Amino acid sequence: MNVSEALDILKENGYKHTTKREMFLELFSNERRYLTAKDVLEYMKPSYPGLSFDTIYRNLSVFTELGIVEETELDGEKHFRFSCSTKGHHHHMICLQCGKTNAIEACPMKDITPDEFMITDHKFEIYGYCQECQ
Amino acid sequence: MNVSEALDILKENGYKHTTKREMFLELFSNERRYLTAKDVLEYMKPSYPGLSFDTIYRNLSVFTELGIVEETELDGEKHFRFSCSTKGHHHHMICLQCGKTNAIEACPMKDITPDEFMITDHKFEIYGYCQECQ
DNA sequence: ATAAAATTAGGAATGATTCCGATTTACTTT
DNA sequence: AAAGTAAATCGGAATCATTCCTAATTTTAT
Structure with a gap:
């Protein structure tokens, strides 16, 4: 974007x-x-x-x-x-100090087998500290 | 528990x-x-x-x-x-209407290759509606 | 039974977010 | 370019979840 x-x-x-x-x-x-x-x-x-x-x-x-x-x-x-994508769906590693992100291409939903839930959304985020903020 | x-x-x-x-x-x-x-x-x-x-x-x-x-x-x-585990680490599918959950055993962190971030935490949640609330 | 520590009630304070009426601005039509 | 109108903005008040505070009460351990 x-x-x-x-x-x-x-x-x-x-x-x-x-x-x-x-x-x-x-x-x-x-x-x-x-x-x-x-x-x-x-x-x-x-x-x-x-x-x-x-x-x-x-x-x-x-x-x-x-x-x-x-x-x-x-x-x-x-x-x-x-929004950091024309690349479509993705997730983020997020620095809790400065908000910097690294993209994660893999999406864990690919391993989910459907059950009785009607799924509308999901969230996968990894939290931590980037190199500068450690 | x-x-x-x-x-x-x-x-x-x-x-x-x-x-x-x-x-x-x-x-x-x-x-x-x-x-x-x-x-x-x-x-x-x-x-x-x-x-x-x-x-x-x-x-x-x-x-x-x-x-x-x-x-x-x-x-x-x-x-x-x-807390729903003596089974250790897990994630949830959560009903946005009633709060009901289904456990997800797989954790997406297993596929993450380390980079310069120091990782402290992560969240993987799937949102939707359970059978009763659909 | 008593003393020390922890917990509680009740209300006030906080902080992010939203709402609202009045005013200003951007776009359309003349 | 000027007027009209619908949207955007301002400023402050309201809301809502959550936290803080202090005096009074309850619980545990002695």
């Missing part, structure tokens, strides 16, 4: 182009790791001192719905990162 | 035996699925009308530390269930 792809997706789905949206996307494009709403606020604050959490969460929610960002929950807090 | 095992573990670790703790454990023993703090409160309320969330969370936290219950986060809310 990159900024102009993301802007196209927004346009296709009837969302307007705003300078704030572009700056959100640039942040995610530069920082290819999991960020919190607060991280986003701090990055934007110099340019938009009055930016509200409402705007951040509303946009992150739109981005997530459209597949522009991926969302996960770490330690009770939502984290978001630029 | 069963109630008397759990009580033994508590005693071994210097925690006192209280009637509330026993009732917590009985609930988890009867309902072998993921419950929220609110679920616990509602179950206990008839017997202990003044029971506070503080007591619930404090005990659930002790139980989790001692391995008596397992914890996970579903839709931004903590859920707890009686």
Whole structure:
């Protein structure tokens, strides 16, 4: 995913182009790791001192719905990162300190034999510390 | 895990035996699925009308530390269930409606080749709906 | 029975997230 | 380019799960 792809997706789905949206996307494009709403606020604050959490969460929610960002929950807090795939389905190793990720290509669902559950989703994440944060 | 095992573990670790703790454990023993703090409160309320969330969370936290219950986060809310293993490491298929689980014996970590991350933990959960809740 | 330690009630505090009414902005049509 | 309208934003209040705090009570061990 990159900024102009993301802007196209927004346009296709009837969302307007705003300078704030572009700056959100640039942040995610530069920082290819999991960020919190607060991280986003701090990055934007110099340019938009009055930016509200409402705007951040509303946009992150739109981005997530459209597949522009991926969302996960770490330690009770939502984290978001630029969707890192045209490569399709994948999982992540995540640094609990800085949010950096490494992709894991293998998906454990391939070994699952169906039972009476109707499966809608799954999560496979590996947590730890990246080289810099150890 | 069963109630008397759990009580033994508590005693071994210097925690006192209280009637509330026993009732917590009985609930988890009867309902072998993921419950929220609110679920616990509602179950206990008839017997202990003044029971506070503080007591619930404090005990659930002790139980989790001692391995008596397992914890996970579903839709931004903590859920707890009686630890279902003397069988050691395992994962779960979880019903998003009622919290019922099916155990998954296979662990995807066996296929992970180490990289520069220092791995501390991992999560593999499959979400869906059990037969009754479909 | 007593003392020390642990637990509890009850409510207040926290912190992330969401909601809401009023205002501003981006896009469309004239 | 100006007007109209629908969406986006602001600012702050509300919500919700969870945690913290203190005085009072209960339990265990002596």
